[in-house]
Amino acid sequence: MATKTGKNNDECMNFKPINSLVTPMLTDMYQVSMAYSYFKMNRHECLAVFDVFFRKNPFKGEYTVFAGLEEVLALVHNYRFSEEDLEYLKSILPNADEAFFDYLRNLTTSGIKIYALKEGSVVFPRIPVMRLEGPLALCQLLETPLLNLMNYASLITTNATRFCEAAKSNSCDKVLIEFGLRRAQGPDGAISASRYSYMGGFDGSSNILSGKLSGGEIPIKGTHAHSFVQSYTCFDEITNPKLGNVNFLEIVLKYRLEMKATSTNTGELAAFVAYALSFKDGFLALVDTYDTLKSGTLNFLCVALALHEVGCKAIGIRLDSGDLSYLSLECRRMFEQVADRYQIDYFRHFNITVSNDINELVLNSLQEQGHSIDTFGIGTNLVTCQAQPALGMVFKLVELEGKPRIKLSQEVTKVTIPCRKEAFRLFGKDGYSILDIMVGCDEETPKSGTRLLCRHPFNELARIYVTPNKVVPLHHLVWDGTLKIPIPSLSERREFIKSEMNLIRADVLRPLNPTPYKVSVSSELYSFIHDLWMKEFPVKELE
């Protein structure tokens, strides 16, 4: 597997968004209207600070995995309006000054600084995943594409980690394959789903294009479908039954007699023989087209025995319907019987892959019932994030020309936290993280071994002293006109996510009623923002 350690200068030349539609035009009209008005008022170059964050973790969970940074940086790196873009913009803004289009023509991202979490970080509500510092109009134009590129990426990555957790059996990892291309929300949704579910811990995908686009990093898997089985009705359809010098079909039929499996579906057996002839070292059979136990699994075993006789090893079976717990245990029992009878030990360990509308609840329920499944193929529920198909990341102005800005709201949780902030994760002696804290950029940063008052941003009574054993800054400068970080490979990000999750307590990560993770502000920031709120929020008057 490739392990690019970063993008060097040569690679930067080819550093482009995966989808060629990701351009400055992938934005909302109001961003352009606002940019025009800023331009008219000569405020477009005012130095603004925007935070990107979300208010609620998805899937009734208490954590989120941040993803989409590489794509954001690819857009920022290539940010240029084309002449064709400008022509179209003129057509929808027919009264705008020509000078505005000149401004857009020359607009680059060289004047912007972006601070972000590492891609794959575990992140919690209100901690900015990204902070942008730069010209007001440009930041505004970036809002929509950045949210588009991070919202779904973070959602599907988080979803994938949850599926992986749910599929763990007695702390033993299972293999998970993403099967969602046909049901994803469009071609790009499918490709993102493959990439990000691999990042989130999946072991591969059925989606060939995603494998190609990943430069071979994402392993691609797949055998055959029901239609393949249906396409055979008899042995005559096997035009060449030979494997090397031996008549493979004859060997299969010998075992069929020995196994007393002559009443299985013949078309199915023919299909399996044809498949084994094509993939003698990759025989994994879909066994539920007619009857899993009375036909499919018996037919599989006949072919597996024949393969063994010619010196090859079958891989296993796939179940796509029925009671996956019961059927997997029964199939395993059949494998063991044949392993005993023929004294072939690896038959016990044939792979059992299952698919069929699997979601997190099904995985949890399979664990409770018991099963003998090795590999899960997961499609629709993973890729469309059926349990919650959108994440609500927002992009909020927090400072302009050095002055803090807030968005007030009747709902206190919707009030934004103003000013330039940094965030830190504080760790305890046990190695787990205790909480995250936001600190004004001009404040002293938290230090390990130094006692610190951490305050809930809204609830004045919720305060806690923490003496951290370790302090990790969460934000890193990733762009200041050029790329400031190496882009890790997908596999590196995949490993990083695993390491990140190992630092968070299990009760925060668990699927059911997880413990909320503490996100706090420094005492100084607390006072600053509350003073500002009190000043800006009008005292109403009753008459």
Add this chain to the structure above:
Amino acid sequence: MATKTGKNNDECMNFKPINSLVTPMLTDMYQVSMAYSYFKMNRHECLAVFDVFFRKNPFKGEYTVFAGLEEVLALVHNYRFSEEDLEYLKSILPNADEAFFDYLRNLTTSGIKIYALKEGSVVFPRIPVMRLEGPLALCQLLETPLLNLMNYASLITTNATRFCEAAKSNSCDKVLIEFGLRRAQGPDGAISASRYSYMGGFDGSSNILSGKLSGGEIPIKGTHAHSFVQSYTCFDEITNPKLGNVNFLEIVLKYRLEMKATSTNTGELAAFVAYALSFKDGFLALVDTYDTLKSGTLNFLCVALALHEVGCKAIGIRLDSGDLSYLSLECRRMFEQVADRYQIDYFRHFNITVSNDINELVLNSLQEQGHSIDTFGIGTNLVTCQAQPALGMVFKLVELEGKPRIKLSQEVTKVTIPCRKEAFRLFGKDGYSILDIMVGCDEETPKSGTRLLCRHPFNELARIYVTPNKVVPLHHLVWDGTLKIPIPSLSERREFIKSEMNLIRADVLRPLNPTPYKVSVSSELYSFIHDLWMKEFPVKELE
């Protein structure tokens, strides 16, 4: 608005998928494995017939709108594996015969026939939306990309029609704008959402790129965000308060005094003035940044009066929070008071646009409560199809080399209906459709005025005689190596959907407890498929 009546030969040269990632590689690995095995067994050119259909309407509804055909045809039209694709496929199939890659290198879609519904047709479960007749391996390779391109397209189009129905007020259409770019499932999800929601009846989108890609067909809308309002704190920030020769700010401040609106938020008023100076004929103000009634709407009215004085007309307001029913009615009341006071009639009719997490239920509930909203901006719930984020279209083999094929299942509703079939919609004298019927391709087609027995495909007691007043064939040859139909413009498809929906009874279309529409088979087809099932489905034996 462009009204292309079709793609002529020149246009065909440029007839490409919107997303350049839509290529033959956008498929599942098992399609390639199966194609290889068919190739090895010399069965890849066997003539196969596949049906594409779904089993259940989405959103607890009883209808679906078919979409995605243009994209499917664009893929089929450009279907070619590149050398780069073949290199990658070799890397994941290292043991495959070189001849297979030669086969793929030369593979085209010239040998395939595709029959489909018109894009925008209202369609019901089990009626094939598409039938493919062609070489087995090629059909198999097409399965995944075709499903990907039709599943989400049909889902979001159906969703859009439901939102449009729900937003109708006293049979009066409201304006609906798609706002979902930032929350969509990736860039392509967003672009598809804009296209297909426009097709489904929406009036525009905020997504600039979708407007550009539609060649200007999709109207693009948007004004300003909260951050724009927050970015102003005082009138000094308006660098040039002049509109032509007049000091516009002074006029606004005159009305502010007259209206006794001096305690509104000054930054907000400054922002509105700046926006009006930039868009004097397009002033639509977001009024809920501080306080909708006590600040935003009053500030809007001051600016609207000033615009009126200089000979311009304001457009209206946008509400993005709070009780949209109550606030819209209160704002309307304020508009009417000012209209009365200043004798300016159009003030009564200012546009009220609302946004903020609107879904079908919210629309229905707003209707019940009463409101004075003109325009709905709808994002997340529309584009991610939150109520059901995937449609389950499937692609099933129904005939091979002239022989019918079925997929058996313990669940009768999962059994496929074999053989080449055509489908017809039968209409009554009232102009509404009565039912759809599937008929074997070799059978006589239904005729208007001729009595016909229509049978439920599974329930032998459910039979009905119909003497149709009109018979409409649903399937059309759309591809036979070249494009067989003109591709209608988006707007034409949008009108077609409306006309289609007008032919379906309201009780089928209604959101709550709709009546299931009847999908039947001819008496001949009924007998044929039941005989086949009986023959193929084994009689189990108890011992």
